[in-house]
Amino acid sequence: MTRIVIVSNRVGPLTDTGRAGGLAVALVDVLRERGGLWFGWSGEVSEDGTYSPLRLYEDGNVSTATIDVAQADYDEFYAGYSNRALWPTLHYRLDLTDFDRRLEEGYRRVNERFASRLVPLLRPDDIVWVHDYHFFFLGETLRAAGVENPIGFFLHIPFPVPEVLTALPNHKDIVKAMLAYDLVGFQTSQHLSGFERYLLEEVDGERLEDGSIAAMDRRVVADAFPIGIDGEAFSTFHETTEGRENFTLMRSELETRKQIVGVDRIDYSKGLPERFEAFERLLELYPEHKGEVSLLQIAPPSRSEVRAYTQIQRLLEGLSGRINGRFSDLDWTPIHFITRSFPRRALAGIYRASAVGLVTPLRDGMNLVAKEYIAAQDPEDPGVLVLSRFAGAAEEMREALIVNPYSIDELAEALRRAIQMPLEERKERWTALNAKVMTNTASNWSRRFLDRLVEIHTPAEADG
Known part of the structure; x- marks a missing residue:
């Protein structure tokens, strides 16, 4: 069976999920159902940082692989660009946004390092699902490394209207990087609309007959996939x-x-x-x-x-x-x-x-x-x-x-x-x-996204 590879900043527990958040529970369920790997940050800061040995854990058909980050990575990637630039901008708080090129460079560096550590773990038939604002550039880096697998991206926080997003100095680089994913998912139709408006209005994108959008020499499918919980x-x-x-x-x-x-x-x-x-x-x-x-x-x-x-x-x-x-x-x-x-x-x-x-x-x-x-x-x-x-x-x-x-x-x-x-x-x-x-359960949410990703993936077009 095709393996699911999930990438997120933090890797949730595979056991004792009663104490975990709803998202972690949903991801563990889909991993157990299909078998897979969860890759991300260990939560540890070390001298070796992203070059640290993989921390591996296996539980049945599910495994986790995590790496550390260095103090500079934590300061620039996580506490810095992710939470002082992206988080406030995507939540419409431009008054709190820190436009610091050094932080942006750290963010790009960590995305590239995570991608380089992930590539050797991938199998030809894996489906890769990248989560949230920490990894806008991960898919683009994987494509540059020759990865042809289906790669999807889901943004768990809002995506703002173009009038807000364009306050970020590198907004065009971020959106272009998102186009390296086969499927980009958002929580709501409003967030989806903000993304599509950017492509159509800011970079002269074109909506194709199949509903995808061609822009910046790439093509992407985007849609809303509202997440749920295990209500029962x-x-x-x-x-x-x-x-x-x-x-x-x-x-x-x-x-x-x-x-x-x-x-x-x-x-x-x-x-x-x-x-x-x-x-x-x-x-x-x-x-x-x-x-x-x-x-x-x-x-x-x-x-x-x-x-x-x-x-x-x-x-x-x-x-x-x-x-x-x-x-x-x-x-x-x-x-x-x-x-x-x-x-x-x-x-x-x-x-x-x-x-x-x-x-x-x-x-x-x-x-x-x-x-x-x-x-x-x-x-x-x-x-x-x-x-x-x-x-x-x-x-x-x-x-x-x-x-x-x-x-x-x-x-x-x-x-x-x-x-x-x-x-x-x-x-x-x-x-x-x-x-x-x-x-609208968490399980249904993950199935809808992954089934759509497999449906639309075409390797010849994925890398633009």
Whole structure:
């Protein structure tokens, strides 16, 4: 059977996937189904860096191969260009983008080194699937090395409109490199549209009869493949030991009160300050909710070496302290701000105990928390999902309360509506949302992408 080779910055665990993120679980499932190799960074920084010995691990028909990076690689490739240039630009935060040529050169260097380490591991009939913004140039480098295998690329975060992307000094190089892939996948039709607009408007591309686009002496097929979760499995997590413990703890603490829950990494794209301010506005406008509704925000830190992330954490700590100082009572605290992570089974119990799921990023690729919250609900007494219109999930999950996260008043009104929503309406909305979560699963997502990649791959055209 044809082997799947997955390339991503971090390689997830092949065992104990109950603690892994939804994407890692999806990729492990497809690897086990078809057999394959997962290649990426070990998570270690060493003197040998990308020249380090391969760290190999095998489990049945699935194996992982990882390499280290050097400190300069980490500083320039990961903390640098990936997270100080690409991440903010693709999330529409040009005010935070660092246009540093040295970082760009480090990014290109690491892409080339990863490609050179991957080539000897490839077999003639492998299907290569590259993931996310860390590896825009990997496919182009593989093609230059003579790799003729089907190579697909999936971007998990937003792809912006040309008016934003062109702020990157090397935007044309990035898009040209993406055209070395046979198939480029995006989370939503809006992200796809941004990519296609760039090709058609910025570099005079041409849409061909088969739907592909020819541009810059290459041809590519691009489409939207919204990612899902394993809804059936997640819907049972509240029954596990961790799920039951957290559900019972939440319900005993809350008693008759209602809880709003948010689960996000600390990141300026997640809209967390706006969320805190909207909850404060809810208490200002509707004082009857004082003592009756609380906000639990779980937000583990990330990328602490990037200054913008430490600044957002300090801002959130200040906001939660001020709001709690203003509204707290002896037996009630408005905001519980927890900066550590929880395993997915524990989160299922927390979601189920929460009357409102608050998912309000300022910009997001998909946001699987929205889908996990729905999957965890009690069908007889489901909670309400409040969802940002700028989350990729909003394109599918129209039955949620869709909000503009930049409007504090609109968000506060949506919270009030969610808290007061009658059971019949809650059930109706949840039933429609849950059907989508159970249908568009992670497994279906990966099959759709890989089947399409095999279908359209033609080696004579792949390298332009």
